[in-house]
Amino acid sequence: xxxxxxxxxxxxxxxxxFITAAxxxxxxxxxxxxxxxxxxxxxxMIANVVNYYFGYVQVHEQGYWEEQSINKAFPLADSLNAIQxxxxxxxxxxxxxxxALASAENNTAGVLVAxxxxxxxxxxxxxxxxxxxxxxxxxxDEAALIASGVADRLGLxxxxxxxxxxxxxxxxxxxxxxxxxxxxxxxxxxxxxQMVYLPLPVAQYFYGAPGRVTSLAxxxxxxxxxxxxxxxxxxxxxxxAYEVMDWQEMLPDLxxxxxxxxxxxxxxxxxxxLIIAFGIFGTILMMAKEREYEFGVLxxxxxxxxxxxxxxxxxxxxxxxxxxxxGILLSIxxxxxxxxxxIRFSGDMASSLEKFGFEPIFPATFEPQIFLTQALYVFVLTxxxxxxxxxxxxxxxxxxxxxx
Numbered sequence: 001x002x003x004x005x006x007x008x009x010x011x012x013x014x015x016x017x018f019i020t021a022a023x024x025x026x027x028x029x030x031x032x033x034x035x036x037x038x039x040x041x042x043x044x045m046i047a048n049v050v051n052y053y054f055g056y057v058q059v060h061e062q063g064y065w066e067e068q069s070i071n072k073a074f075p076l077a078d079s080l081n082a083i084q085x086x087x088x089x090x091x092x093x094x095x096x097x098x099x100a101l102a103s104a105e106n107n108t109a110g111v112l113v114a115x116x117x118x119x120x121x122x123x124x125x126x127x128x129x130x131x132x133x134x135x136x137x138x139x140x141d142e143a144a145l146i147a148s149g150v151a152d153r154l155g156l157x158x159x160x161x162x163x164x165x166x167x168x169x170x171x172x173x174x175x176x177x178x179x180x181x182x183x184x185x186x187x188x189x190x191x192x193x194q195m196v197y198l199p200l201p202v203a204q205y206f207y208g209a210p211g212r213v214t215s216l217a218x219x220x221x222x223x224x225x226x227x228x229x230x231x232x233x234x235x236x237x238x239x240x241a242y243e244v245m246d247w248q249e250m251l252p253d254l255x256x257x258x259x260x261x262x263x264x265x266x267x268x269x270x271x272x273x274l275i276i277a278f279g280i281f282g283t284i285l286m287m288a289k290e291r292e293y294e295f296g297v298l299x300x301x302x303x304x305x306x307x308x309x310x311x312x313x314x315x316x317x318x319x320x321x322x323x324x325x326x327g328i329l330l331s332i333x334x335x336x337x338x339x340x341x342x343i344r345f346s347g348d349m350a351s352s353l354e355k356f357g358f359e360p361i362f363p364a365t366f367e368p369q370i371f372l373t374q375a376l377y378v379f380v381l382t383x384x385x386x387x388x389x390x391x392x393x394x395x396x397x398x399x400x401x402x403x404x
Contacts, residue, residue: 115203
């Protein structure tokens with residue numbers, strides 16, 4: 001009976017119902033959109049920095065990551081082929097990496113030279129899809145592929161010659177010149193300013209390190225497999241000779257920045273929910289005030305206060321459910337739109353984001369958990385605020401309520 005009474009009372013005043021449901025709807029919409037945009041921006045940055053170059057897991061010689069020295073290059077031994085037998089590892093990308101000085105005419109720039117196996121590299125980083133000029137590298141090429149930022153700083157184009165000078169393995173002099181076969185553009189500004197790619201045999205000859213690599217990047221599709229893969233690697237490899245690191249260990253600054261941003265958003269969400277709470281409470285307060293006469297009459301004719309309180313609480317809960325479900329349904333197309341049409345910044349805003357290593361693009365991420373979580377938060381908030389009319393009914397004096 002109480003449920004039927006509550007359901008009927010909802011539609012007695014359609015205007016009040018729509019106002020209350022709309023306030024809850026927009027609360028869910030705003031909260032879901034903000035969460036989706038924040039996660040999408042970070043997921044996009046991590047994909048640009050991690051998945052498009054570093055990989056989620058890497059294997060190096062012990063101590064390499066601290067020193068970043070070419071002298072820590074190790075032989076691409078047959079024993080490391082055991083890595084490929086791990087089911088979750090889809091590919092192993094050997095690389096020989098070291099810093100160098102690149103020059104063209106009177107221009108110079110510090111670069112990161114990466115010797116790669118072009119086909120294997122492309123299977124994970126999709127490097128060929130990032131070309132903006134020229135063609136992708138082949139295993140037999142004695143040519144370079146450079147990032148667009150390097151090309152701009154040195155004033156180079158496809159077909160021009162890039163001169164590279166560095167120190168090779170164990171002090172060997174390293175110098176060479178290579179025609180530019182292609183130019184690629186990265187989403188990460190940092191990668192875009194420094195990357196130079198050479199086929200692995202060419203890089204090994206340049207650095208005087210035949211048969212050696214500095215790292216093995218592992219292609220892993222599911223991030224949930226990172227932990228089990230690292231555990232298997234540490235079991236199979238000699239941990240005294242090799243170090244196994246995931247992307248969070250290699251890029252602690254990125255992890256800290258994300259945690260700091262997430263912590264900062266807690267304050268934003270607190271303010272948002274505070275505004276939402278006042279909006280919802282205002283409509284509930286209006287409802288309780290408008291219906292004082294009705295409450296007085298019902299109590300006078302014999303309806304128990306607890307029955308009336310439960311009925312009103314159920315009304316607000318139904319309104320909360322209606323608003324939360326409507327908010328989810330409205331949030332889905334909005335988030336999907338910004339997922340496929342991300343917010344793109346330009347001008348000073350884009351420059352500021354790039355200084356901090358962000359690509360000036362904010363796509364939204366579409367995760368059902370976001371909608372359900374935000375809807376649950378708003379629904380619980382509504383349920384708590386619904387206690388107010390129950391307290392009002394408990395203290396209500398029927399005669400005074402009917403006179404007023």
